Amino acid sequence: MATQRKGIEVSIAMADAVAQANVDVIAAYPITPQTHIVEHLSEIVANGELDAEYVPVESEHSAMSVCCGSSAVGARTFTSTSSQGLALMAEIFYIAASMRLPMVMALANRSLSGPLSIWNDHTDTMMVRDAGWIHIFVENGQECYDNVFCGFRISEDPDIMLPLAINLDGFILTHMIEPVIYEDNETIRKYLPDVRMKNALHPDNPVSMGCFAMPEIYTEAQMSREHGVRNSYPTIVKAWQEWGDLTGRYYKPVETYRADDADYCIVTMGSYGETAMEVVDALREEGEKVGVVKIRLWRPFPFDDFRKAVLGKKSLIVIDRAISFGGPGGPVATELRSALYGKPGAPTIVNYVAGLAGRDVSRNDFKNIILEGKAKAEKGETDGFTLYGLRG
Amino acid sequence: MDKFSVFSSRLVDKSENFTSGHRACQGCAEALAVRHVMKALGRDTIVAMATGCMEIISSPLPLTSWKVPWIHNAFENPSAVISRCESGMKAMMRKGKIPQKKINFVAMGGDGATADIGMGPLSGALERGHDMVYVCYDNEAYMNTGVQRSSSTPWGASTMTTPGASWKRTQKKNIVEIMAAHRIPYTATANIAFPEDLERKLRKARSIRSGLRFIHLFASCPTGWGFAPADAIKISRMAVLSRAFPLYEVEEGERYTINSGGDAPVYDYLRMQNRFRRLSDGDIAMIQEHVNREWERLNRKARG
Ligand SMILES: Cc1ncc(C[n+]2csc(CCOP(=O)(O)OP(=O)(O)O)c2C)c(N)n1
Ligand code: SF4
Ligand SMILES: [Mg+2]
Numbered sequence: 071m072a073t074q075r076k077g078i079e080v081s082i083a084m085a086d087a088v089a090q091a092n093v094d095v096i097a098a099y100p101i102t103p104q105t106h107i108v109e110h111l112s113e114i115v116a117n118g119e120l121d122a123e124y125v126p127v128e129s130e131h132s133a134m135s136v137c138c139g140s141s142a143v144g145a146r147t148f149t150s151t152s153s154q155g156l157a158l159m160a161e162i163f164y165i166a167a168s169m170r171l172p173m174v175m176a177l178a179n180r181s182l183s184g185p186l187s188i189w190n191d192h193t194d195t196m197m198v199r200d201a202g203w204i205h206i207f208v209e210n211g212q213e214c215y216d217n218v219f220c221g222f223r224i225s226e227d228p229d230i231m232l233p234l235a236i237n238l239d240g241f242i243l244t245h246m247i248e249p250v251i252y253e254d255n256e257t258i259r260k261y262l263p264d265v266r267m268k269n270a271l272h273p274d275n276p277v278s279m280g281c282f283a284m285p286e287i288y289t290e291a292q293m294s295r296e297h298g299v300r301n302s303y304p305t306i307v308k309a310w311q312e313w314g315d316l317t318g319r320y321y322k323p324v325e326t327y328r329a330d331d332a333d334y335c336i337v338t339m340g341s342y343g344e345t346a347m348e349v350v351d352a353l354r355e356e357g358e359k360v361g362v363v364k365i366r367l368w369r370p371f372p373f374d375d376f377r378k379a380v381l382g383k384k385s386l387i388v389i390d391r392a393i394s395f396g397g398p399g400g401p402v403a404t405e406l407r408s409a410l411y412g413k414p415g416a417p418t419i420v421n422y423v424a425g426l427a428g429r430d431v432s433r434n435d436f437k438n439i440i441l442e443g444k445a446k447a448e449k450g451e452t453d454g455f456t457l458y459g460l461r462g
Numbered sequence: 463m464d465k466f467s468v469f470s471s472r473l474v475d476k477s478e479n480f481t482s483g484h485r486a487c488q489g490c491a492e493a494l495a496v497r498h499v500m501k502a503l504g505r506d507t508i509v510a511m512a513t514g515c516m517e518i519i520s521s522p523l524p525l526t527s528w529k530v531p532w533i534h535n536a537f538e539n540p541s542a543v544i545s546r547c548e549s550g551m552k553a554m555m556r557k558g559k560i561p562q563k564k565i566n567f568v569a570m571g572g573d574g575a576t577a578d579i580g581m582g583p584l585s586g587a588l589e590r591g592h593d594m595v596y597v598c599y600d601n602e603a604y605m606n607t608g609v610q611r612s613s614s615t616p617w618g619a620s621t622m623t624t625p626g627a628s629w630k631r632t633q634k635k636n637i638v639e640i641m642a643a644h645r646i647p648y649t650a651t652a653n654i655a656f657p658e659d660l661e662r663k664l665r666k667a668r669s670i671r672s673g674l675r676f677i678h679l680f681a682s683c684p685t686g687w688g689f690a691p692a693d694a695i696k697i698s699r700m701a702v703l704s705r706a707f708p709l710y711e712v713e714e715g716e717r718y719t720i721n722s723g724g725d726a727p728v729y730d731y732l733r734m735q736n737r738f739r740r741l742s743d744g745d746i747a748m749i750q751e752h753v754n755r756e757w758e759r760l761n762r763k764a765r766g
Contacts, residue, residue: 123549128586135542145550278526280534
């Protein structure tokens, strides 16, 4: 097995992975910070490295519509967007999941207008949290690359047939040059063979897709979606396990760092995990019993893994990258509170919303958040949320 | 004329790809039009349909009227959906993932789906030059949501959003000219009252294998226009004979051929329908002038 280690921009590595996955159709509309992914893909298609159709659509709404069309005929389909683009395609984003159309999206997370901002946070992805897609959060370039293959494998699994979004932090990941290990095509073929979708649109086997539902059947249709998303969990775990067996890089729905004996854990999603681990190392040296819990699988939410990781701890300090205006806290903290409600040994939760629209959260800020959060937890101040670093 | 249409209907292909049992209103010319379209296109067809009457009446889960592969996704995007059915299939055939086969890729949408909300995606698909047929069935309003005006509603028509005496005071959007301006290989108008012409045009559209071919299909709607279901064809025919909706073809965006004649007064056509009942004779005279002007303009184009 020949692997190759490259110093490369994460967007390019991701596009290379899409090419290695032997995708048939790519449809995307440019939006910062996703642009490098699609630019590189159009180049790969233009120079013949990948035999695929690159569709330069006129809007994101059409990009997602196009993806639905190509997935419906059974073609391996990739798209990528951010922020306003996701908002514009939201209508079709939901429909893709309801029609059980496999595809992979690189969702380069960016804030939503307004005010207009191109920088990173998680407000875009939280908007479509309930659409019925599988959502994975990645932390670095290697995870972006690897999860393209795992993503297609999961999405196209005949037991799953759901679209899947790889959430990667805009700029923090998309524009970063990092070392990434490339697998050879043989390994990829073995892990991700071409599949023939059952019930694809074809005149030899006519099916109707996207029928409307009267009240007598809408509830059942939604329940079948709920089953679909929830029951995808074991297949996702298995796909990651097999990828690990093949490459030595294992992924889990919830990952922890120095958390086993910790009293307090900081909870992150996405690229903040790496900084959190560094800060925890430093705090450990100062005698603080702290650890990190990282949520990698956001939908289906891995309740058991999460509870196993945190029950018995004193408190969790949860960092959110989005606000739910007038609501109980950031979307992640709100979910975690409800996942733990009434469970014996449940830690309390202190919630910070930080790093909105690319506001830098440094190692020092992480340290402040952890120590301040711990103090709040000790005083029982665990309601609502704190907007970290608010000026004025 | 009436006798001739009874005879000509016997010439129509007996096979059905859009079957009976659907839920369209009595006398729905649009459903009849779709049925004829599907006869002309045949089985090796994939249809992507916009939200609207035709979608709702034909696909109540778990039932379907479709004998060909059919997909509904949303209101504004059948052109985008089918464009990628086409490219996805093309890529998979080229890569040997599925066997080669000639397939008609067809998008269908109402006047609202086409001339209003789906204009962007349609124009995008036109510009990209997909091998596909787009059928816009035009009943001159948003019928599925209860008869609201669209940009294809004609001057003078009352709808729920141009109510009563506040009838629509802007002209019908000329979708054919917009399509022709994209220089696509084939654009044609058709009308359910002229099924042989309709089927000929669809077969022609089917036989051209590159670029988007556009059919603007006029179909009356008893529910939305206010007339007896039995008059659906008569009224559709009057739209042509009064030149309110002439039949013509445009090749490569410039060669115009007119396929219909008639010089019935537009008065006769309008007075058959409730939606125009508020119009005075003076208003109708203005419509007649407009129709004459448009007819003259069309003839100028056909003369080249
Ligand atoms: C984004 C969006 N906006 C509005 C609607 C509601 N809607 C559904 S069908 C329709 C009108 C359809 O009109 P047309 O395309 O002319 O088809 P018809 O029903 O007249 O055949 C509307 C407004 C929708 N489904 N989606
Ligand atoms: S409202 Fe009009 S177009 Fe819709 S089903 Fe009824 S007759 Fe047909
Ligand atoms: Mg209509």
